[in-house]
Amino acid sequence: MITPQNWADAQTLWDFQLLHHPLRPCSVAIGLGSHDLGVADVTASLFHRGLFPVIVFTGATSRTTEECMPRGEAEHYRERALGLGVPSSAILVDNHARNTGDNIRLSRQLLEEHGIDVRSALLVSKPYEERRAYATALKLWPEVEFISASAPLSLNEYVATIGDENLVIDMLVGAQQRVQIYPGLGFMVGQVVPQEVKEAYGRLVKAGFTSRIMCEK
Known part of the structure; x- marks a missing residue:
């Protein structure tokens, strides 16, 4: 839930x-x-x-x-x-x-x-x-x-177009993880990630929205 x-x-x-x-x-x-x-x-x-x-x-x-x-x-x-x-x-x-x-x-x-x-x-x-x-x-x-x-939609509007709220949150978490770790791997330029964004990401990972994250080595 x-x-x-x-x-x-x-x-x-x-x-x-x-x-x-x-x-x-x-x-x-x-x-x-x-x-x-x-x-x-x-x-x-x-x-x-x-x-x-x-x-x-x-x-x-x-x-x-x-x-x-x-x-x-x-x-x-x-x-x-x-x-x-x-x-x-x-x-x-x-x-x-x-x-x-x-x-x-x-x-x-x-x-x-x-x-x-x-x-x-x-x-x-x-x-x-x-x-x-x-x-x-x-x-x-x-x-x-x-x-x-991208499509000019709110989060709720986007979820309605996809029809799977869990998938969208999982995808959000996966995208955020990559923004945070990929610069260190040389895949993208670095981004300044505000602390509140890092904390939101961490809570969602702990809540189990992890189907699209990568294992960090």
Whole structure:
């Protein structure tokens, strides 16, 4: 059972992950694969607003998506965007990436192969992955200016779209753990994590929301 304290802690993590970057035109958009087709919806919407001419959808499958997205996350994103009126000529697909680092590295490689000059990129992710995506991109592609974006939803609204409150909190905890430990492993740039965020994370771990965390060595 999710307690009021659990919800309050989840809200603390949610608020920390959102970067609130002002949107502006960029060279490309990179839609990071996941179980959430809302990423494709947001990317398509921003394309129609004229914020970028090219989209890279990146993602293979994971334990969360192997059944619901059997053709790969990026391919399901592409199909969703096509259904929303994005032309096929504007979409590139990487169906090999299995983590955020892969998303950035393989998107960069794909864009280079197509001769696309990238000076700025709009990263589209799940709301609770904004900070992780941004910090990873800064580490792996420092010469590009990045902006993070996601669906403009509250935590409660997002949970309603996913339909599984425990999964969302587990994912929040997993994202927070990576923000805290990945800089030390060289996977992303360091982030200043406020004490109240660390404490909220610790309480949620103790409460058992741990299905998406990694074992720390």
